[in-house]
Amino acid sequence: MAPRFDPESLRLDLSVADLLESPFLRSLGFSSRGGYERLWLGQAIHGRYQEQKLAEDPSYRREVVISHVLQHRGWTVTVQGRADGLRREPDGTLVVEEIKSVRRGGMLPPSVRESYQRQAMLYAWMLSHTEPNPVRAELVLIAIGSDETEREALEPDLKGLEVAVRRRLNSLIHAWEAEQRRAAERHAAAERLTFPYPETRPGQELILAAVETAIANREHLLLQATTGIGKTVAALFPALKYALAHDKRLFVLTAKNTQQEMATAVLNLLNREEAFRSLRLRAKAKMCANDQILCHEEYCRFAKDYGLKLATTGVLGRIYDSHAAIEPEHVFNAAREAEVCPFEVSLELSNRVQVTVCDYNYVFDPYVSLSGFAAGEDLSDVILVIDEVHNLVGRGRGYYSPELSSDTARKAAEVVGRWGEPIHIRIENLCLKLAALIDGIVADALEEGPPGERAVQWPLPEDQFWRLRPALDATFVDYLEYQRETRSFHPDDPFVELYFNFLRFLNGLMVSDAAFSHCVEFRRGDGKLKILCKDPSRFLGAVISRTHATIGLSATLSPPEFYTGLLGFEVGRTAFVEIANPFPAENRRVVIDPSVATTYRERPAN
Structure with missing residues (x-):
């Protein structure tokens, strides 16, 4: 959330992310905007790790809301965040975990790693004000596709963090005060604003x-x-x-x-x-x-x-x-x-x-x-x-009306398979498997109808698509890693496009209710499965x-x-x-x- 200033009560509400300096919040890559988290892989990885820790450690807690209140320059500042995990060591030390999914075999850019470290240590700093025992932080990096885990222990400098937080608060308050002055100018301009023509139509x-x-x-x-x-x-x-x-x-x-x-x-x-x-x-x-x-x-x-x-x-x-x-x-x-x-x-x-x-x-x-x-x-x-x-x-x-085409899946198999490496053959086989699944559903739905181009409303076997999802996820990640290592990214890659269409289709299945119809279609030699959103309200x-x-x-x-x-x-x-x-x-x-x-x-x- 954006910082929320209430000048009447002099209250300021912040998220932990608001306390990070802006350069640490901005990077472009697979681990940021448009990256693995947007592919819904990161959330699944976090969930698997947390479930495992809950089973192994009775002291483990996940998704813990943490809040801290401090006074600064007359403002009552409330900082709130959600820690990925908390656990208690045998000596009583409280450990806060920051869990991130990362590229397998890849090095995190220094600025990205530092932002993760700072976030974890800020949680430790917040907890230290109410926790009688020592508090430390741990960065948990989980490789996508292999679940290989790297742990980095972090010993927070609590006094240094306090100074950094207050310096950041100064910056936020100064920026807000400057914006208030600009807002006052806009308020005055609004009073002067007139209709741009001498007469109305x-x-x-x-x-x-x-x-x-x-x-x-x-x-x-x-x-x-x-x-x-x-x-x-x-x-x-x-x-x-x-x-x-x-x-x-x-x-x-x-x-x-x-x-x-x-x-x-x-x-x-x-x-x-x-x-x-x-x-x-x-x-x-x-x-x-x-x-x-x-x-x-x-x-x-x-x-x-x-x-x-x-x-x-x-x-x-x-x-x-x-x-x-x-x-x-x-x-x-x-x-x-x-x-x-x-x-x-x-x-x-x-x-x-x-x-x-x-x-x-x-x-x-x-x-x-x-x-x-x-x-x-x-x-x-x-x-x-x-x-x-x-x-x-x-x-x-x-x-909210995605579709899957067997012809598109076969063309992706043909194009990518032609490149000849093991990962390409693996993609080819998966695409052909998806095409066969689509063709099978189309054949079942239309077997009793007249020949030629047809379309019917038909229940889709959702479980078959979900069973295909793990293999597609793993292959997609391996494919990105192969392209990164060989510097062989292709614009308009047919498998990448197919993969995202598949994810949208699964999302369409998840949100479907009475406002949706599931349809099967055969036209011009191509079998298609369609999710039709009739009412997007x-x-x-x-x-x-x-x-x-x-x-x-x-x-x-x-x-x-x-x-x-x-x-x-x-x-x-x-x-x-x-x-x-x-x-x-x-x-x-x-x-x-x-x-x-x-x-x-x-x-x-x-």
């Missing part, structure tokens, strides 16, 4: 009032208004004014780049004083400065020593201070010059700016969303304005309900009950407003062209 006054009321009352709004009356500016003006005045973060979500450009243009109109910072996010593939997307410090100079270079070059502050409207090109050029990953820099900036313009995916896609939107994160300071919100229904379904609503307010804009939101339900808006907290079409009916011309076909197969011709 017909219908805009109603939009302004509806959005202002919804946000002030911490409610959601679905607003239907015809194209061309200026919905975007009429919604963004009151949303921005409130966000600046009340220290909220505004996210403008769109489905297309052209809509992002329009939103950015409106924000520029509203920021003539340069009172706030806006950021436009671009897709990762378009922000990669390397010759191939390979986010690991051993293979990409823009990932190497990422945290250290971020701290020493000052690139974040330089970008933030130089541009009121931060465009992808600004980030890319400055980050490339500083030799740090442009995409990661853009994500760092999204935590600093007041307004972020981005695709729906950065908020709602569970696999690529910003870390601040993860389950359980506090979004009470977030206002969402979603353009063309009716499109979010289809997007939401797509996020549970997942979209889990984000929307945590925000301060969410404003959905569209020209097509009828019937409102349909969209309110499928988008996950809370009925008692959501208003629907329809703006009457202000354009004169006599200006309309209706043209009927019977030559235009509406079937899907004719769409390219039209």
Whole structure:
């Protein structure tokens, strides 16, 4: 969690991670963002280790919440964290364990190891204030794929840690005080902010009032208004004014780049004083400065020593201070010059700016969303304005509708098997095994139907996929290690893509309920298994309900009950407003062209 300051009671709530210096929190590789922990391997490894220790040692406890309160410069500071493991030695010494999963046979980068060590010792420092016996820390490194364990005993310098913690608190408080001064300037700018045009168009006054009321009352709004009356500016003006005045973060979500450009243009109109910072996010593939997307410090100079270079070059502050409207090109050029990953820099900036313009995916896609939107994160300071919100229904379904194709599995087997090493043959066999599993399910489901292309709803044998998972996990890890050792990473690797699709499919099985259908399909010689999310409201609503307010804009939101339900808006907290079409009916011309076909197969011709 981010540090929480309460200036009225002079209370400051922190996590243990907040006490780590920022360079130690940032590295790019298999052990950090996008690495093994994101592959769900680390959690399983931790669980197996902890279960084993619970069985072996009666004193062992896992996932122990630790809290410590101290006074600093008039503030009451509460530090809280969760220790991976605690155990008691025969002499009474209390040992706190920090468990990490690491690459097999690989050396941890010094900055990463130091961050792990500091985290473990901070837990020991916290415990030392209430524990009468000696306290020490231990770093437990478990190799993925082999469960080989390295233990590093750490003797914390408690006085030195106390000094370091208070120095870090000084830094956090100074940064907060500086931000308070900037916030006061934004509050004043909000008072001066006026609508960017001398007159409003017909219908805009109603939009302004509806959005202002919804946000002030911490409610959601679905607003239907015809194209061309200026919905975007009429919604963004009151949303921005409130966000600046009340220290909220505004996210403008769109489905297309052209809509992002329009939103950015409106924000520029509203920021003539340069009172706030806006950021436009671009897709990762378009922000990669390397010759191939390979986010690991051993293979990409823009990932190497990422945290250290971020701290020493000052690139974040330089970008933030130089541009009121931060465009992808600004980030890319400055980050490339500083030799740090442009995409990661853009994500760092999204935590600093007041307004972020981005695709729906950065908020709602569970696999690529910003870390601040993860389950359980506090979004009470977030206002969402979603353009063309009716499109979010289809997007939401797509996020939770994975599929597996036997043809894709066979092609992965063919491509990787052609490379000829033992690991490649092992991958080939596994891919063919998966293809055979898919084909077998398709054959069972469609054996009684007519020949040709068909699709049916069919129960999927989940246990068969879970039995295949351990072999795929182990092979995937070995494959990454082989590629690391031989420096043979391939862009668009078919096995890597298949592996992630398989994990998404398993996740789809885990979250399936009455809102899902499991289907089997055979088309063009390819057997497919599909998980179809018919109603994404549970997942979209889990984000929307945590925000301060969410404003959905569209020209097509009828019937409102349909969209309110499928988008996950809370009925008692959501208003629907329809703006009457202000354009004169006599200006309309209706043209009927019977030559235009509406079937899907004719769409390219039209």
